Amino acid sequence: MTKARKAILKTLENVEEPISASELAKRLGDFCDPATVYRNLHYLEKNNLATSFILHCSEHGTERYYSSKEGNEHHHWFHCEQCHRFIDLGGCFYAEQVRQFEEKHAFTVHDHTFYLTGICQRCKQKLGL
Amino acid sequence: MTKARKAILKTLENVEEPISASELAKRLGDFCDPATVYRNLHYLEKNNLATSFILHCSEHGTERYYSSKEGNEHHHWFHCEQCHRFIDLGGCFYAEQVRQFEEKHAFTVHDHTFYLTGICQRCKQKLGL
DNA sequence: CAATATTTGCAAGTCATTTGCAAATAAAAG
DNA sequence: CTTTTATTTGCAAATGACTTGCAAATATTG
Numbered sequence: 001m002t003k004a005r006k007a008i009l010k011t012l013e014n015v016e017e018p019i020s021a022s023e024l025a026k027r028l029g030d031f032c033d034p035a036t037v038y039r040n041l042h043y044l045e046k047n048n049l050a051t052s053f054i055l056h057c058s059e060h061g062t063e064r065y066y067s068s069k070e071g072n073e074h075h076h077w078f079h080c081e082q083c084h085r086f087i088d089l090g091g092c093f094y095a096e097q098v099r100q101f102e103e104k105h106a107f108t109v110h111d112h113t114f115y116l117t118g119i120c121q122r123c124k125q126k127l128g129l
Numbered sequence: 130m131t132k133a134r135k136a137i138l139k140t141l142e143n144v145e146e147p148i149s150a151s152e153l154a155k156r157l158g159d160f161c162d163p164a165t166v167y168r169n170l171h172y173l174e175k176n177n178l179a180t181s182f183i184l185h186c187s188e189h190g191t192e193r194y195y196s197s198k199e200g201n202e203h204h205h206w207f208h209c210e211q212c213h214r215f216i217d218l219g220g221c222f223y224a225e226q227v228r229q230f231e232e233k234h235a236f237t238v239h240d241h242t243f244y245l246t247g248i249c250q251r252c253k254q255k256l257g258l
Numbered sequence: 259c260a261a262t263a264t265t266t267g268c269a270a271g272t273c274a275t276t277t278g279c280a281a282a283t284a285a286a287a288g
Numbered sequence: 289c290t291t292t293t294a295t296t297t298g299c300a301a302a303t304g305a306c307t308t309g310c311a312a313a314t315a316t317t318g
Contacts, residue, residue: 001315002264002265002266002314002315003314004265004266005265020305021305021306022304022305022306032266032267033266033267033268034305034306035266035267035268035306035307035308036265036266036267038305038306038307039265039266039307040265043265054183054184054185054191055183056183056193061275061303061304061305062183062191062274062275062304062305063305063306064185064305064306078230078234078236078238080236081239087234087236089230089234098245101207101218101245105207105216105218105249105250106250106253107207107209107216107245107247107248107249107250107253108247108248108253108258109207109245109246109247110210110246110247110248111245111246111247112243112244112245112246113184113242113243113244113245113246114241114242114243115241115242116227116230116236116238116240116241116242117238117239117240117241117242118231118236118237118238118239118240119236119237119239120234120236121234121235121236124235124236124237129237130284131283131284131295131296131297132283133296133297134296149274150274150275151273151274151275161297161298162297162298162299163274163275163298164275164276164277164297164298164299164300165296165297165298167274167275167276168276168296168297169296172296190272190273190274190306191273191274191305191306192274192275193274193275
């Protein structure tokens with residue numbers, strides 16, 4: 001494991017929300033090149049040390065968000081369109097459903113994506129909603 | 130409604146799978162400019178005539194896929210990583226669950242995304258899996 | 259420590275999507 | 289059905305996330 005790899009993985013582990021590659025690159029600053037961040041995120045995901053999903057938001061555009069896989073439990077998230085933070089919806093609750101779909105359609109599922117977007121409690125209050 | 134708008138909506142209605150903006154632009158050919166396709170897809174989505182989600186696949190990269198909203202029932206999809214077709218998983222089955230999340234976390238959900246990726250039955254056979 | 263394999267930084271691509279602007283078309287007004 | 293006003297379009301240039309070629313730097317092997 002190279003030092004860039006370690007630093008990226010450590011950052012993923014220390015952060016409590018999914019984080020985008022560009023945000024990660026920003027946090028690592030001169031520690032390593034953005035290209036290295038992208039390459040290592042692919043490496044980590046391929047080696048089952050991280051997972052990601054793509055999400056579009058008005059402020060950051062379309063980006064891929066990464067989380068470490070240390071907890072080993074797949075989580076799903078709510079994304080606030082106002083403050084752009086993520087709220088953890090808890091461990092994955094789709095394993096059984098996915099299995100049923102596999103049975104019904106005879107396909108093999110490699111991955112599933114689920115997330116919610118909207119406005120969080122705090123932002124609703126701020127906006128008087 | 131302009132003629133470009135009508136043509137795009139009609140194409141969305143005639144196609145049975147979600148279709149990407151670039152594929153739509155290709156099908157419309159010289160009928161209108163790609164920029165017009167993008168602008169009108171935004172228009173249609175804003176006016177509740179279409180929905181979309183973002184998905185990454187090895188062959189087409191990261192793209193947004195659109196469906197008309199005529200049937201008025203929100204559908205979810207499986208995407209085959211081999212033949213790159215979509216399989217309809219049926220009408221949305223998350224309304225109740227989303228409501229429970231809203232209650233539990235006191236946020237307001239504007240949208241939810243769910244899809245599966247993997248290998249379809251036909252491709253499994255072709256590949257001898 | 260030498261030999262080999264992998265990773266990195268840098269700079270230059272890619273590619274979906276967006277945007278400015280002037281011309282063309284649609285909708286509203288008369 | 290013209291005129292006026294508002295919206296949309298095509299074109300070309302820009303944006304921004306992400307990728308890639310290549311030679312130098314760092315890891316890993318023996």
